[in-house]
Amino acid sequence: MNAPHGPPLARLLDATADAVAAVRAGRSLTDVLARVPAELRPGVQALSFHALRWLGSAQGLRERLAPKPPPASVDALLLVALALLWPTGPGDAPPPYPEHTLVDQAVAAMHQRAPAAASFANAVLRRFLREREALVEAVRHAPVGAFNHPLWWIERLKRDWPAQWQALLLTANRKPPMTLRVNARRGSGTAYVQRLAALGRGATLLDDPPWQTLGRGQAVVLDEPCPVAALHGFAEGEVSVQDAAAQRAAPLLLGLGEPLPPGARVLDACAAPGGKTAHLLELAELDLLALDNDPARLARVQQTLQRLQLRATVQAGDARQPRQWWDGRPFDAILLDAPCTASGIVRRHPDVRWLRRADDVHALAQVQADLLEALWPLVKPGGRLLFATCSVFRDEGSRQIDAFMQRPHPGAPRLDDASPGHLLPSPDNAAQGSPARGAALQDGFFYALIHKT
16 A cells, blocks of 8 residues: 555555654654655645544553553554554644555565564554443543643643643644745735735735734735745745744844834844844844854755855854954844743644653753853843743743843843733634634744843
């Protein structure tokens, strides 16, 4: 049995099992997929995303069906098959293959992977099909099986968001929308949507105020995701892929009420991979320094700027050590999109929840605090700093900024009333000032705009 217009399903399942095993061993799925043969990569990515979104349920099933853990290579393939067989709910991505096809191909993959375990795998998977209702009910009684996140993550969301934690966890298991940013130097969001419609591709312009780009709506959500190579005008720099929440950074820093003057000196302190850097330059004429401590990731910034025909100074350096790279001239504005747990973008990166550990939150919060302390003196009097994280954890958002504001600093910091604070990827976000129409379409983010008085 082959995947539609693609490699045999058994081969895809085998490669997906390797990917899931690597994530469980602590490797990033992005790095793993980069090493998958090109002809397998799209299918393996799709199956890996699905398996990782339902890995908690699959683990609960395997523990009941085979209490003694099998060898890691066998376990990984079993977990992939069980995750793909797990019954999804309304709004969730359905399993991609008929169940009996999936079982047959999983057993075929096991024959190649671990021949002695093929009969065992066949018995486990077919028993699940026979006893599915009772097994699913039992697994859903455990938090990890019900919500498909580590227990520490679930407990932290309960503390941080007692009214929204379940919605956040359920939303994180749904496929994300594909959102585009139309290059404001090249055209409008309205015109791009019309062009897509003429080509038979449906899309919606997010024209509500939080997604306005200095008065021009540029955020477009596709009805159906597609490869970037298939996007009209992508190669020519007319459009980029960027979530709606991430598109708020540039307008906030540039200032809707008090815009920066042309030629303003701006630092993007953790610039890679370059989406926010490019957005700033699409909207304004700036003297912009794009800084990142990873030279390899900086290459992606250069590639993005070249595709969009934009210019910036790109430099490698640790933002926590300005003496290593700063020329002594203060900045009118600094964007600090700080390293974080990425807990707000788990729909797009479902491996993150399984890679992070509870103590990562504290460690990353300390890095964020160090960055704030190091960069604040570089802001000129009257300037501004935008602190951002793609996290829904309060320790990486509101608590971080509360602590910063309470410490003594030169040029007393003032929090801008326009600061969105936490943006949550659920309809409950409407209560925080974002329209319900767009709230469910965005990733989880935190923004605090701070002025130096």
